[in-house]
Amino acid sequence: MPELPEVETTLRGIAPHTVGNKVIGVEVRQPRLRWPVNPDLPALLFEQPLLSITRRAKYLLLHFPNGTLIGHLGMSGSMRVLPAGTPAEKHDHVDIVFDNGQILRLTDPRRFGAMVWTDRPVEQHDLIRKLGPEPLSDAFTGERLYELSRKRKQPVKTFIMDNHTVVGVGNIYANEALFMAGIRPDRACGNISRHRYEELAQAIKAVLTRAIEVGGTTLKDFVGGDGKPGYFAIELSMYGRGGEFCKECGTTIREIRLNNRSTCYCPSCQT
Incomplete structure (x- = not known):
């Protein structure tokens, strides 16, 4: 998608x-x-x-x-x-x-x-009015993630993919941002500290900014507005790499299903 x-x-x-x-x-x-x-x-x-x-x-x-x-x-x-x-x-x-x-x-x-x-x-409009903040805006912060997550048990990956939490963090970039922040995607979002949410918010901004700079991620069906595919896929560290070796530590990347989505993480780098 x-x-x-x-x-x-x-x-x-x-x-x-x-x-x-x-x-x-x-x-x-x-x-x-x-x-x-x-x-x-x-x-x-x-x-x-x-x-x-x-x-x-x-x-x-x-x-x-x-x-x-x-x-x-x-x-x-x-x-x-x-x-x-x-x-x-x-x-x-x-x-x-x-x-x-x-x-x-x-x-x-x-x-x-x-x-x-x-x-x-x-x-x-009904499609727009209930959306959360843009991830690259000043309104999106680690503090927001921390406050919204209190007493909630859902996995953090599902939490950040919810458009009421923040918009536009889809499956590919949720995998990448959680790896960058060192957070396991299946951790209960209510058990993550304020400091780690600050790191996650910055990771989300960094991953999305980099992806925009290089033109989006090449998927088999996607081309950009000028007819040319994006090239961020060559830089992916986690998404679609289940069973391969982590680029940071060499540990085998695990792949699980969260909310019917393929989810990859490094059991050594992410806690």
């Missing part, structure tokens, strides 16, 4: 080619995505300039004068900028055509992605 760095990479890839340009057409080939595409979307966007694109968690927010289009890449989707007239393939579901000769195309083989229209303040 594209995680926060992949979505941020997509934003940075598509924004220079779309923001400030006017929509001259919308083609919806498949309206049955995770939520149905508004049938009035072509009329709503026609002749509207794209004012800006922002990100909230894993949602891409395309801001127009008359509302906001909330985009999500689902499990295996992508948004790319292509020359107008580029033939559509089987899983190319929505095209937004701009007056600069470019199209913004949503491709989504599993159809778990979305393009949801709202004409109300986007921060009040």
Whole structure:
């Protein structure tokens, strides 16, 4: 699944080619995505300039004068900028055509992605309003993790992947951050000290920042907004490395399941 760095990479890839340009057409080939595409979307966007694109968690927010289009890449989707007239393939579901000769195309083989229209303040939308803080913002701190975790027994990995705790820390980067902070992913979150949560918050920020710098993680289905894959996968220390040797100490990495997610950790480096 594209995680926060992949979505941020997509934003940075598509924004220079779309923001400030006017929509001259919308083609919806498949309206049955995770939520149905508004049938009035072509009329709503026609002749509207794209004012800006922002990100909230894993949602891409395309801001127009008359509302906001909330985009999500689902499990295996992508948004790319292509020359107008580029033939559509089987899983190319929505095209937004701009007056600069470019199209913004949503491709989504599993159809778990979305393009949801709202004409109300986007921060009040049900998909957005209950989200926790952005992990790279000043609002996300070790103190927040410590306070929210008190008297809770769930594994710390599940805790930091909860969008009410902090947004955008998906499975790949949760594995990496917990390894960087030296914390076992299956430890009860309520038993972790304030100091260790400070280390974990900094690890989350560092891992996500690095992933964004190098363009997201290469997954078999993901490409960035410019059509190029990310390259963070070559630096992964834990994710997908069960049974291999830890790069730090040489101990065999263990793989377990937490909340139906593959979870890897080093029994020597993480306590």
